[in-house]
């Protein structure tokens with residue numbers, strides 16, 4: 417909570433109390449005259465700035481009440497300040513709070529009026545001009561402060577119009593437009609001391625107080641008039657005593673008011689956390705004080721920023737230097753790392769190049785090996801088929817069918833490649849032997865019979881023509897050997913099934929190297945006629961070929 421009264425006010429009040437009896441009438445008349453002159457001056461300027469229409473509620477020579485009512489809505493003030501400093505008040509609430517239409521201000525419009533006034537006061541304060549209290553616009557308020565503010569604004573405007581050279585001066589007092597840094601006057605030591613005694617005041621509130629004090633300086637104001645009036649009829653030797661008396665009263669009053677303010681502050685601080693405080697609408701004075709406090713805090717921040725001690729600057733400089741050194745070191749490290757990475761990359765590139773070369777050589781070797789493998793395979797194939805040739809291009813095997821029970825077999829003896837048969841008496845009793853590539857006895861299995869023909873199947877895939885056929889009288893077992901019995905099992909499969917099975921098995925093994933197309937024909941030679949067993953048309957039943965296998969390299 418900031419202090420909401422000024423030294424000038426206190427002095428004014430004290431002086432008013434002092435010697436009030438003797439000079440009351442005369443003083444009032446002088447003050448009224450002085451105030452009226454200033455008010456008219458302010459009015460003329462306002463009407464000039466915003467025009468007679470804009471200031472329609474403000475007569476050329478308004479009474480104190482008329483002046484207050486005309487400005488109460490804050491609209492006129494906002495228009496004026498926006499003329500002086502465009503955009504100083506960004507939003508001006510218009511209409512309902514117009515004092516003319518709502519003379520006493522309805523509950524709703526009071527708040528809107530206050531918004532205008534508050535915005536105006538904030539803008540004025542930011543410009544460094546003397547302000548007034550929002551309550552000064554209410555009945556019983558001090559219109560002299562409003563007039564003073566308007567005249568200050570006028571002075572500021574004139575200063576701007578003349579080119580804003582040097583510093584802006586108002587009423588003979590030098591006042592920088594920029595945010596103030598030191599508001600303590602040289603001749604205000606007693607007040608300083610007095611304020612120092614109130615050690616509970618923080619710097620912000622102290623500055624608020626001093627800003628208020630400064631803003632209230634007005635040589636031509638009623639304060640000076642009062643002082644002059646008090647001292648006018650005194651003898652010179654009475655003046656020091658009188659001044660001392662007035663000053664001591666001012667001190668006393670001032671301290672009392674500060675004490676009251678802090679008491680109020682403490683009371684509201686206690687009330688706040690208890691939750692007893694209801695949601696009351698803040699009074700215009702409270703809001704004004706809060707706004708002012710914020711503005712002063714902001715000014716203080718700027719002030720502190722501009723007045724950083726040398727030690728702090730040195731400390732910051734050292735800190736920046738340290739950060740700079742660290743960053744410099746980091747950059748060096750990074751450069752070093754970059755160099756290491758670069759050489760690493762070069763090494764990797766060389767290694768990669770070598771490995772690619774090695775890999776190429778390996779691939780080359782593999783290609784050679786593959787080519788050698790194919791050569792060897794080819795040689796192997798040739799050798800293999802040469803072996804088959806050596807075994808004989810035509811091989812004849814004999815298989816003896818198991819005999820029927822109670823019938824004597826004609827077979828006398830079976831050896832590896834020879835079968836001996838008992839010859840009937842009519843052909844001359846005795847034995848006759850026949851030679852074959854191999855003779856299979858009655859107990860020979862299907863697998864044993866196929867084992868001797870198996871190598872020929874591989875020759876088929878190597879491009880050789882192979883023919884396997886069975887020859888014999890009716891019922892001798894040709895179908896049994898080539899196909900198998902009616903109830904076919906894996907073990908009883910004959911040569912055809914086994915040969916085809918091997919054919920597809922080898923084709924699958926060689927699929928990466930060769931692609932084989934396999935086709936099948938079924939023919940029979942019966943009664944010296946070759947017939948196509950798969951032919952559907954009668955004319956094509958006679959066919960001269962047994963198997964045809966096509967192969968090609970991939």
Ligand SMILES: Nc1ncnc2c1ncn2[C@@H]1O[C@H](COP(=O)(O)OP(=O)(O)OP(=O)(O)O)[C@@H](O)[C@H]1O
Pocket residue numbers: 816817818858888889890891892893894895896897901
């Ligand atoms: N090695 C064998 N083991 C067991 N049974 C056999 C054998 N050889 C042939 N047979 C049987 O003998 C019978 C006649 O055989 P198969 O039909 O194979 O003779 P085939 O020579 O084909 O006769 P066809 O010329 O009249 O067709 C069949 O019942 C068959 O099962």
